[in-house]
Amino acid sequence: MENIYVTIGLEVHCQLLTRAKMFCRCSTDxxxxxxxxLVCPVCMGLPGALPVLNRKALELAIKTALAxxxxxxxxVVFHRKNYFYPDLPKGYQISQYDFPIGVRGVLExxxxxxxxxxxxxxxxxxxxxxxLVHEGPDLRxxxxxxxxxxxxxxxxxxxxxxxxxxxxxxxxxxxxxxSIVRYLGVSDGNMEEGSLRCDANVSVSLSPEMPGTKVxxxxxxxxRSVFRALSYEVERQTELxxxxxxxxxxxxxxxxxxxxxxxxxxxxxxxxYRYFPDxxxxxxxIPPEMLQEIQATIPExxxxxxxxxxxxxxxxxxxxxxLAQDRxxxxxxxxxxREFPSPRAVCNFxxxxxxxxxxxxxxxxxxxxxxxxxxAELLKMVERREIGISLAKGIFEEMFRTGMGARxxxxxxxxxxxxxxxxxxxxxxxxIEKNPQSVADYLRGKEKxxxxxxxxxxxATKGQASPEVVKNLLLRELSGGE
Amino acid sequence: MNLExxxxxxxxxxxxxxxRGELSPSVLLEAFFRRIEEVDPLLHAxxxxxxxxxxxxxxxxxxxxxxxxxxxxxxxxxVAVKDNICTLGIPTTCGSKxxxxxxxxxxxxxxxxxxxxxxxxxxxxxxxxxxxxxxxENSAFGPTRNPFDLNRVPGGSSGGSAAAVAAxxxxxxxxxxxxxxxxxxxxxxxxxxxRPTYGRVSRYGLVSFASSLDQIGPxxxxxxxxxxxxxxxxxxxxxxxxxxxxxPFSREEIPPQEDIRTMKIGLPREYFSEGVDPRMVxxxxxxxxxxxxxxxxxxxxxxxxxxYALEAYYIxxxxxxxxxxxxxxxxxxxxxxxxxxxxxxxxxxxRSSGFGPEVKRRxxxxxxxxxxxxxxxxxxxxxxxxxxVRRDFEEAFATCHLLVTPVSPVFPFFLGERTKSxxxxxxxxxxxxxxxxxxxxSIAMNCGYEDGLPVGMQIIAGPFQERVLFALARFVExxxxxxxxxxxxxxxxxx
Numbered sequence: 001m002e003n004i005y006v007t008i009g010l011e012v013h014c015q016l017l018t019r020a021k022m023f024c025r026c027s028t029d030x031x032x033x034x035x036x037x038l039v040c041p042v043c044m045g046l047p048g049a050l051p052v053l054n055r056k057a058l059e060l061a062i063k064t065a066l067a068x069x070x071x072x073x074x075x076v077v078f079h080r081k082n083y084f085y086p087d088l089p090k091g092y093q094i095s096q097y098d099f100p101i102g103v104r105g106v107l108e109x110x111x112x113x114x115x116x117x118x119x120x121x122x123x124x125x126x127x128x129x130x131x132l133v134h135e136g137p138d139l140r141x142x143x144x145x146x147x148x149x150x151x152x153x154x155x156x157x158x159x160x161x162x163x164x165x166x167x168x169x170x171x172x173x174x175x176x177x178x179s180i181v182r183y184l185g186v187s188d189g190n191m192e193e194g195s196l197r198c199d200a201n202v203s204v205s206l207s208p209e210m211p212g213t214k215v216x217x218x219x220x221x222x223x224r225s226v227f228r229a230l231s232y233e234v235e236r237q238t239e240l241x242x243x244x245x246x247x248x249x250x251x252x253x254x255x256x257x258x259x260x261x262x263x264x265x266x267x268x269x270x271x272x273y274r275y276f277p278d279x280x281x282x283x284x285x286i287p288p289e290m291l292q293e294i295q296a297t298i299p300e301x302x303x304x305x306x307x308x309x310x311x312x313x314x315x316x317x318x319x320x321x322x323l324a325q326d327r328x329x330x331x332x333x334x335x336x337x338r339e340f341p342s343p344r345a346v347c348n349f350x351x352x353x354x355x356x357x358x359x360x361x362x363x364x365x366x367x368x369x370x371x372x373x374x375x376a377e378l379l380k381m382v383e384r385r386e387i388g389i390s391l392a393k394g395i396f397e398e399m400f401r402t403g404m405g406a407r408x409x410x411x412x413x414x415x416x417x418x419x420x421x422x423x424x425x426x427x428x429x430x431x432i433e434k435n436p437q438s439v440a441d442y443l444r445g446k447e448k449x450x451x452x453x454x455x456x457x458x459x460a461t462k463g464q465a466s467p468e469v470v471k472n473l474l475l476r477e478l479s480g481g482e
Numbered sequence: 483m484n485l486e487x488x489x490x491x492x493x494x495x496x497x498x499x500x501x502r503g504e505l506s507p508s509v510l511l512e513a514f515f516r517r518i519e520e521v522d523p524l525l526h527a528x529x530x531x532x533x534x535x536x537x538x539x540x541x542x543x544x545x546x547x548x549x550x551x552x553x554x555x556x557x558x559x560x561v562a563v564k565d566n567i568c569t570l571g572i573p574t575t576c577g578s579k580x581x582x583x584x585x586x587x588x589x590x591x592x593x594x595x596x597x598x599x600x601x602x603x604x605x606x607x608x609x610x611x612x613x614x615x616x617x618x619e620n621s622a623f624g625p626t627r628n629p630f631d632l633n634r635v636p637g638g639s640s641g642g643s644a645a646a647v648a649a650x651x652x653x654x655x656x657x658x659x660x661x662x663x664x665x666x667x668x669x670x671x672x673x674x675x676x677r678p679t680y681g682r683v684s685r686y687g688l689v690s691f692a693s694s695l696d697q698i699g700p701x702x703x704x705x706x707x708x709x710x711x712x713x714x715x716x717x718x719x720x721x722x723x724x725x726x727x728x729x730p731f732s733r734e735e736i737p738p739q740e741d742i743r744t745m746k747i748g749l750p751r752e753y754f755s756e757g758v759d760p761r762m763v764x765x766x767x768x769x770x771x772x773x774x775x776x777x778x779x780x781x782x783x784x785x786x787x788x789x790y791a792l793e794a795y796y797i798x799x800x801x802x803x804x805x806x807x808x809x810x811x812x813x814x815x816x817x818x819x820x821x822x823x824x825x826x827x828x829x830x831x832x833r834s835s836g837f838g839p840e841v842k843r844r845x846x847x848x849x850x851x852x853x854x855x856x857x858x859x860x861x862x863x864x865x866x867x868x869x870x871v872r873r874d875f876e877e878a879f880a881t882c883h884l885l886v887t888p889v890s891p892v893f894p895f896f897l898g899e900r901t902k903s904x905x906x907x908x909x910x911x912x913x914x915x916x917x918x919x920x921x922x923x924s925i926a927m928n929c930g931y932e933d934g935l936p937v938g939m940q941i942i943a944g945p946f947q948e949r950v951l952f953a954l955a956r957f958v959e960x961x962x963x964x965x966x967x968x969x970x971x972x973x974x975x976x977x
Contacts, residue, residue, distance in 0.1 A: 041586075041587065041588050044814060045809045045814070046568075046586065046587070046588070046814075046815070047568065047574070047576070047581065047584070047586070047689040047690075047809070047815075048566075048567075048568040048574075048586070048590060048685075048686065048687040048688055048689045048690065049588075049686070049687070050685060050686050050690075050721060050722050050723065050724075051723070052720065052721060052722075052723050053723065080805050082804075082805050082808060082852070084808065084811060084829055086811075086813045086825065089809060089813075089814060090808065090809045091805070091807075091808020091809045091810075091811060092805050092808055146813065146814075272853055272854050274804075274805070274849065274852035274853060274854070274857075275852075276801060276802075276805070276852050276857070276861060279692075279693035279694035279724070279802055280690075280693050280723060280724065281723050281724075282723055282724060
């Protein structure tokens with residue numbers, strides 16, 4: 001079978017974390033609010049109402065563009081994008097056109113250890129639209145409502161060049177982009193809640209010289225659906241090509257239920273948005289000191305952090321990469337290492353136990369009850385052989401659930417310090433005294449007898465001792481003490 | 483009480499009577515209501531008379547200020563407001579069916595300022611639909627008539643405000659001017675109308691027609707009252723990004739009378755050309771001669787791009803309008819028609835039946851000018867011409883302090899006279915459009931009568947030079963001492 005050449009470009013929208021909307025003072029905290037309660041004449045597009053730019057939105061967009069190594073254009077110009085839709089109260093969206101905030105940037109990420117580089121075409125800022133609602137207490141029959149709580153929330157739009165060549169790459173690129181906007185604190189990047197949205201352009205070609213037909217995919221509401229939709233689309237276009245057909249240039253929707261892409265209805269001809277500079281907003285010149293101030297607020301970004309973790313803590317690349325993706329997790333890791341300077345152990349515990357527990361509740365490390373010091377304390381006990389690793393996992397689960405420290409969990413669970421080395425010595429001696437036959441067997445060279453003795457100690461400690469420690473203690477006692 | 487006694491009053495004169503206890507806001511208001519009842523069935527200057535609310539407010543003001551005689555600048559003064567300025571709880575239709583029944587949930591900035599200054603909103607005045615027109619014949623609710631001749635138009639688009647002030651249905655009014663909509667009707671009705679520098683008065687709450695051109699301005703019987711209103715409504719507003727960050731205007735800024743005599747007046751050659759009615763030129767020239775006698779120097783200047791300004795205006799203004807009027811889609815407010823056959827059907831029916839022909843014409847013009855492939859040839863070219871027009875004025879003001887021109891090349895025309903040809907109608911604004919495109923302030927004022935019809939004179943100043951504008955306007959007003967209008971209005975005058 002011949003090769004296929006996949007080309008993917010992403011168009012990503014992130015809601016910016018401003019307190020007020022982009023052009024009025026309404027709150028942006030719209031999740032779960034009663035429809036049309038966070039609105040005013042401006043974001044409802046009432047006759048006569050005028051937009052006034054929220055500078056914070058501009059700052060966050062500039063911060064994003066700077067972090068993506070864009071050139072920042074000196075003048076911010078807002079354009080009107082004209083089209084009719086019921087969720088668009090003014091009949092136009094205030095957006096940007098030929099003077100976006102930033103152009104020609106770069107985004108880097110790694111896929112299975114291989115470094116990838118995607119060019120960023122542009123970064124611009126625009127306002128969000130309202131939301132059509134098809135179900136609700138006031139809606140009966142074939143009636144739809146519009147909720148304008150979301151209308152006017154600032155969005156940053158990031159457009160990549162078509163530099164991605166597989167659904168895996170596209171997904172990983174998006175994960176990195178989310179990681180960056182979260183690092184910057186410009187967006188919470190939550191795809192499920194819609195604060196991060198992604199459209200993709202996909203084309204498949206059978207020859208590297210021949211460009212394929214660009215198909216736009218919309219309605220992908222999670223990282224998994226981005227991956228699945230793109231995989232489906234690549235397969236669909238490949239099959240068409242192999243059958244000697246050409247894919248149609250169109251916009252398709254990802255159908256999450258049926259797991260297929262389907263052509264979007266209507267809008268067959270290219271829409272003419274009739275962009276023109278918004279006469280209600282004067283162009284904004286970015287003073288150089290504003291750029292410097294914003295640049296100074298950009299933290300160490302995921303890739304830099306990963307490299308530092310590899311250098312400073314000697315972590316392997318894959319582990320460092322995963323840790324660095326999540327700024328909070330990375331900070332948790334470093335705080336923990338400061339108190340328990342054994343980076344590998346901390347990293348391993350975080351990437352297994354901590355993540356497992358976080359994922360089971362679908363929360364971030366920030367929302368968990370365990371602090372870095374608490375984890376350090378637990379890991380210290382493991383290091384001192386007071387507890388075994390499997391017990392430590394159980395204790396951590398309890399710490400995670402209750403917010404109690406490791407020692408408190410042990411006290412409460414009656415684990416007490418029986419399992420501490422000195423107590424353990426006592427148990428070991430008792431077991432030796434009670435089982436002279438096995439001792440004799442072992443001394444005669446029967447390895448199995450040792451396993452029996454270890455088992456006896458474990459039983460006596462209700463399985464809470466570390467078998468490794470028990471074995472060492474037994475060996476020490478059996479070889480005639482100190 | 484006979485309202486005619488007040489025909490020469492300024493706001494200061496009402497305040498003097500209030501202070502002496504010889505008049506109260508509610509009594510004054512009642513007198514204007516009676517006048518409205520008497521003449522408005524013939525004039526149709528008002529779309530809404532704010533009877534109950536206004537009287538209640540007048541009585542409240544009286545109670546609050548009992549025993550005090552120092553009043554805020556507009557205390558107790560009834561103000562008529564053009565119906566494209568949003569008034570909380572009071573219908574605002576823009577003269578359009580598509581906004582019939584729309585009651586704004588907020589006040590425009592100018593309304594807030596008027597009310598803070600003690601004014602009473604007496605009613606909302608008729609206008610060409612969405613301020614698109616020069617005769618008020620484009621109102622969806624029927625035309626307004628000229629108080630000087632009921633067969634003639636009052637001008638437009640602020641024809642309702644102009645007619646109301648000229649017929650003394652209200653002492654003062656607000657209008658809005660995009661390409662001449664304050665000045666041309668002011669001239670047609672023999673009153674004073676100011677178009678401020680773009681950005682001098684907040685547009686927040688003014689229903690947008692062409693955002694880069696719209697300005698609210700006072701329409702009054704005297705220059706003095708225009709100054710008072712301007713002091714109240716001008717100044718920066720954080721809700722309008724295009725509003726200049728300057729404090730409100732103060733009459734203290736106006737240079738003293740003796741300085742006027744040293745001023746140089748420019749007469750743009752293009753504004754005294756063959757197209758202008760010679761009777762109008764005759765009246766204005768006579769005024770200019772008198773100014774010369776007073777010591778003012780007159781020089782001829784040229785604004786070479788005048789002829790292109792109108793063409794460029796009819797690209798730029800409709801382009802912005804096509805976008806500004808997109809919000810009238812039947813979804814959120816105003817009229818909704820159709821929809822049984824889906825969204826497109828609702829849009830189509832609502833906008834087809836809600837907008838009148840002139841509005842549709844301009845939406846189409848603007849949509850076309852902004853379309854991809856035409857943008858450079860139309861909108862962009864229009865904006866370039868606009869820059870040239872602005873430069874014309876800059877160059878002219880390098881040689882003189884003020885420009886004096888006719889307001890319109892024509893006298894108030896008959897109803898229906900120009901409705902058949904949109905272009906004929908557009909020509910009525912040929913002398914008011916260039917200064918609007920340049921963003922500079924200008925004032926229209928009556929400078930005499932010819933065959934019983936007022937002749938308007940326009941004074942144009944450089945940006946933010948309202949102070950000089952007022953200085954000359956006041957000088958001319960005192961020099962001419964024309965009687966203020968109080969036209970007899972009755973069915974017998976309908977010929």
